[in-house]
Amino acid sequence: MATPLLKVENLRVELTTRDGVVPVIDDLSFELGAGESISFVGESGCGKSMTALGIMGLLPEGIGRIASGTITFDGEELTTASEKRLRDIRGNEISMIFQEPMTSLNPVYTVGEQIAEVLRAHQGLGHKAAWERAGELLDAVRIPNAKGRVGDYPFQMSGGQRQRVMIAMALACEPKILIADEPTTALDVTVQAQIFDLLRDLRTQTGTSIILITHDMGAVAEMAERMIVMYAGRMAEIGPVDQIIEHAHHPYTKGLISCVPHIVSTLTDERQDLTEVPGIVPSLKDFGKNQCLFASRCKYLTQQCTKGRPPSIKFENGQLADCWQAEGV
Amino acid sequence: MARKTDAAPLLDVENLTVRFAVKRGSGWGHKSYLYAVDDISFAVKRGETLAIVGESGSGKTTAALAIARLVNVYKGKVNLDGTDILHLEGENLRQARTKVQFIFQDPYSSLNPRLRAEAIVREPLDSLSNKSDKECKEIVNRLFKAVGLRPEQLRLFPHQFSGGQRQRIGIARALATQPELIICDEPVSALDVAVQAQILNLLRKLQTEFGLTYLFISHDLGVVQHMCDSIAVMYMGKIVEHANRLSLFNNPLHPYTAALLSAVPSVDKKRRESAKRILIPGDPPDPVNLPSGCRFANRCPVAQAQCSELEPDLKMVADGHRIACHLVDEDAKSPL
Ligand SMILES: Nc1ncnc2c1ncn2[C@@H]1O[C@H](COP(=O)(O)OP(=O)(O)OP(=O)(O)O)[C@@H](O)[C@H]1O
Ligand SMILES: Nc1ncnc2c1ncn2[C@@H]1O[C@H](COP(=O)(O)OP(=O)(O)OP(=O)(O)O)[C@@H](O)[C@H]1O
C-alpha cells in the first residue's frame, strides 16, 4: 500500500464508568487505503461503534476520550485537530451512516430539505441547485420516482427507503471515507442486498473507501477486502477476508465463523450441532486486564494465556492474530 | 375428536384468516380491512419443525399468534391433535393451552422483571395445571437443569441474567406444562451469534428429548436451514411456497423464494461465485388495497400478463412441494 488514506496507530480510547476508567479501545492499529473496503466484526459490546465514533471525533462527551495513539487522515492528525476542523471533516470528507435511520432523520423536515441542507452547508450550493442535487442523489440511491419523492417526510417511506436517504445524505458531500455502522441490521435481506449493491457501485464509481461495521460474517465476505475482528476492545485478528475465512488464526474468529449455520451452495441432509463458543463477552471493567480477554471462553487455553496479553503473531499477506497459540490454531 | 395416529399431523391449520380493521382516508367511519393472514393452510407432523419465513409484515407473527389463540381469528381452523382449538372454552381451552407454548423474540421484555426466575418458569404450571407445590418445585428444578441454568440462579431476577440466559428462562417456562407444540417467534434474533448457537443447539436437543414439535419463525435463512424439516414462505399474508428443507433450498420454485435465497450473504465462496442475484426492485403493494392478481407481480422479474389478472392458487407440483405461481407446473421447474 502507498500512503494510506487513514492510518490508526496504537489508538486507546478510555471511557469513564462507575467502575473507573476503562480502555474501550485498547491499542488498535490499522490502515485503510483509498477506495478500499474494510469490515469490523465482533459480538455486541466489543467496541466496533466506539472505533467509528473515535475516528469521527464523536465520542460520548464527558465520558469518552482518546487517551493515546494517533489517527492520521490524508496526512492530517485528527486526535489533536480542533472541534471546528473535525466538524468540517465530518461534513465533507468522512461521513457516517448510523444504525437506526428513523432516529437520525428529522421527522419534521422533508427528506429533500434535509439533503439540501447538507449540500448548502458543506458545498455552498444555492437553494435551487441544492434541491435539484437532492433529487439526483435520491435517484442515485435508487428511490423509485426520486424527483417526485424529494418532498416526502421520513414517515412516508419504508425502512429500506429511509436507510437509502441516509446513504444519500452521507454521500451528499462526496466523502473520501464512508463509515456504515450496521446499516442494514433492521432491514429485510432483499433490501439489505440492494443497499449492499448500492454501496459496492458507489465505491467503484467514486472511489470512496468504506468501513463497514457488522456482526454478519456473510456480509463481511460479500462486502470487504479485509476484516478486523474485535474482542473486548482489542483487535483479535486482521487480514484479507477470504484468507481469514479459509484459515482463521485466532480462536475467537474461528468460533465466530463456525458457530453460525451458514447457507451453502448445495444443502445436504447432514446437520451437525453448531460449534459453541461458551460464555459471553467480559464486562467493561475487565477490558484492560493484562491477559488474553478471550481466555475464559477459549478451548486452546494454556497457562500463558492468563499471565499476559498475547502478542500479535504475523502470517503471510498481512494476517495478524493476537493469540499465544495462533500458530497452532 | 379424530383418533390419534402417528401419520396424522399434530398441527393442521386450515384456511386460517386474520384481518385487522384499519381506518383509511377521510371518509367517516369507513372501515377497510388488512388481511394480515389470508387463507393459509399447512400441517406439521409430530416431532418436526416447520419454519415460516418472509419479509417484515408478511404475517408470520400474526399467524403464530392466531394458532396460539393470542389474536382473534376471522376464519379457518387450527386443529391440534385432531381438535379444532379455536372454539374451545373453559376447561377444554385450559387443556389446549398447556399443549401450545410460545417463545418470544425479545428476552428483555418478555419476562416479568419483578419475578424471580423460578416464579417465571413456574407461572404456567400454577395457572394451567393442578399440580402440588412440591411437584411444581421439582419440575422447575428439572427444567432449569435441562436448559443449562444452575440451581443457585433460581432465585435471581431477570436483570441479573445475560440475554442468552434470559432466553433460556423463556424456554424453560415454555416447557413447564409439557407442551407438544412450541411456537418460536424469532427466538435468537436478539442474541449474539455465539449465544445464538448455544440456544439453537439447546432447542434441537430438547426437541429430541421431549419429542417437541416446533413452529419456527425466523428471518435468518441460515438458521432456518439448520433448524427445520420444512419451510413455508409467506408474502403479503399468503403462503407462496411450502416444501421440505432440501427441495426448498436446493430447488426454490417461486421467484420470491429464489430472490430471498439469492439475497443472503454467504461465507461460502462457491455459493457467492455461482449464485446469481435475483433483484426484486420496488416495494410490496399496499396491504389494504391489494392488486387483483399475484401479490408479487409488481416486483417479479418474470411476471406475465396473466399474473396481474388472476391470483395463483397454492398447488402441489411435486411430492409435498406446494407453490403459488402461474409459471410453475407439474414438472416443478423454476421459471427463472
Ligand atoms: N455512552 C456510553 N457510556 C458508557 N459506556 C458505553 C457508552 N457507549 C458504549 N459504551 C460501552 O462501550 C462498550 C463498547 O461499545 P460499542 O458501542 O463500541 O460496542 P459495539 O461493538 O458497537 O456493539 P454492538 O454490536 O452492540 O453495536 C460496551 O461495553 C458499551 O456498553
Ligand atoms: N394489531 C394489529 N392491528 C393492525 N395491523 C396489524 C396488527 N398486527 C399486525 N398488523 C399488520 O399485519 C401485517 C402482518 O404483521 P406481522 O407482525 O404478522 O408481520 P411479520 O411477518 O411477523 O413481520 P416481522 O418480520 O416484521 O415481525 C403487517 O402489515 C402489520 O402491520
Ligand code: SF4
Ligand atoms: S491467547 Fe490463549 S486463551 Fe487467548 S485466544 Fe489464544 S489460546 Fe485462547
Ligand SMILES: [Mg+2]
Ligand atoms: Mg455498535
Ligand SMILES: [Mg+2]
Ligand atoms: Mg414478526
